Amino acid sequence: ETGVTQTPRHLVMGMTNKKSLKCEQHLGHNAMYWYKQSAKKPLELMFVYNFKEQTENNSVPSRFSPECPNSSHLFLHLHTLQPEDSALYLCASSQDLDYTDTQYFGPGTRLTVL
Amino acid sequence: AQTVTQSQPEMSVQEAETVTLSCTYDTSESDYYLFWYKQPPSRQMILVIRQEAYKQQNATENRFSVNFQKAAKSFSLKISDSQLGDAAMYFCAYRTNRDDKIIFGKGTRLHILP
Numbered sequence: 351e352t353g354v355t356q357t358p359r360h361l362v363m364g365m366t367n368k369k370s371l372k373c374e375q376h377l378g379h380n381a382m383y384w385y386k387q388s389a390k391k392p393l394e395l396m397f398v399y400n401f402k403e404q405t406e407n408n409s410v411p412s413r414f415s416p417e418c419p420n421s422s423h424l425f426l427h428l429h430t431l432q433p434e435d436s437a438l439y440l441c442a443s444s445q446d447l448d449y450t451d452t453q454y455f456g457p458g459t460r461l462t463v464l
Numbered sequence: 465a466q467t468v469t470q471s472q473p474e475m476s477v478q479e480a481e482t483v484t485l486s487c488t489y490d491t492s493e494s495d496y497y498l499f500w501y502k503q504p505p506s507r508q509m510i511l512v513i514r515q516e517a518y519k520q521q522n523a524t525e526n527r528f529s530v531n532f533q534k535a536a537k538s539f540s541l542k543i544s545d546s547q548l549g550d551a552a553m554y555f556c557a558y559r560t561n562r563d564d565k566i567i568f569g570k571g572t573r574l575h576i577l578p
Contacts, residue, residue, distance in 0.1 A: 353508070392468070393555070393568040406564050440509065449497055449559045450516075453566065455509040 353377065354456035356441050362462045363431065371426040371459045373441030379454075381447050382424040384416060387438040387458070399424060400447050431463045466491050468556050468569035476575040477546045484531075485541045485572045487556030496560040498532065498539045503571075504552040512554070515539065543574075551576045 354375045363369050375382065384396040398406035399418040413435075415427040424441055438458045444451040468489045477483035489498070496517045503509040515523045515532050522530050527547075531540045539558075543550055556569040 390473075390570060392570050393566075395565040398564045408565070447564055449495075449561045449563070452499075452511050452514065454511075455501075457506075457508045 354441060354443055354454050356439075356456035356459050358459060359457065360460045360462075362464065363428070364464050365431060365433070367431075368427070368429040370428065371439055371441075371461075373424040373426075373456055375422055375424075375441075375443040375454070375456075377443055377445075377454060379443040379445050380421050381444045381451070382418060382421070383442040383444075383453065384424065384426055385440040385442065387440055393440070396426075398447070405447065428461075431461075433463050436461055436463045466560075466563075466567045468558065468567050470554075470556055470569035470572050472572045473570070474573045474575070476577055477543075478577050479546055479548060481546055482542060482544045483546055483574065485543075485554050485556075485574065487539045487541070487569060489537050489539065489556070489558050489567070489569075491537075491558065491560060491567075493560040493562060496558050498530075499557045499559070499566070500528070500530070500539075500541045501555040501557060501568075502550075502552045503555065504549075509555070513541065546576050548576050548578065550574060 381400045386394045396410045397416045417425040440458045441456040442453040444453045498515045500512040502512045513525045527544045553571045555571045557566045559566045
């Protein structure tokens with residue numbers, strides 16, 4: 351596989367469930383990102399990792415917990431979510447954190463919280 | 465505040481015609497990159513074209529070109545010879561050299577009429 355992949359593509363969960371989103375990049379990049387995409391709103395950056403180290407947490411509630419075991423994999427652990435957390439969650443990667451680096455996006459996970 | 469404004473939530477264009485998507489942004493930085501991303505329905509977001517703020521020459525990628533007016537903080541996207549595959553959400557965005565985050569607009573949904 352090439353590029354950035356995300357699993358699952360769709361997820362429905364109750365507010366008391368615990369689930370995880372997975373992202374994998376096959377581009378040899380060092381930086382990875384989680385974004386939240388809600389209808390009629392700009393993409394919101396959630397977390398940034400560079401060489402497995404978290405460099406940014408954009409005031410995200412603690413019910414979202416990221417994990418980056420290596421530069422190729424990024425997880426987003428979810429627990430006790432709210433219905434307003436329903437959205438498309440996008441993963442992206444870039445060579446490094448330089449502002450000139452293009453970000454490559456995955457297809458996203460469509461999350462529905464009941 | 466750093467913002468990107470896409471004033472056209474939706475647009476339609478006849479196949480083979482030309483369409484221009486508008487974008488304005490607000491930043492106090494002088495060193496930044498501007499981007500147009502395309503997100504087809506249920507598919508990955510991909511970079512269409514990018515422009516370095518220091519370059520006066522407008523970027524061009526095949527049928528896609530930009531009109532970059534730095535003083536006006538305007539960055540419009542022109543699509544020539546529109547094709548059915550151009551139907552997508554188009555996001556304007558920028559990133560400065562001082563930040564890890566890309567600032568996105570809310571997007572413009574482009575319909576191509578056969």
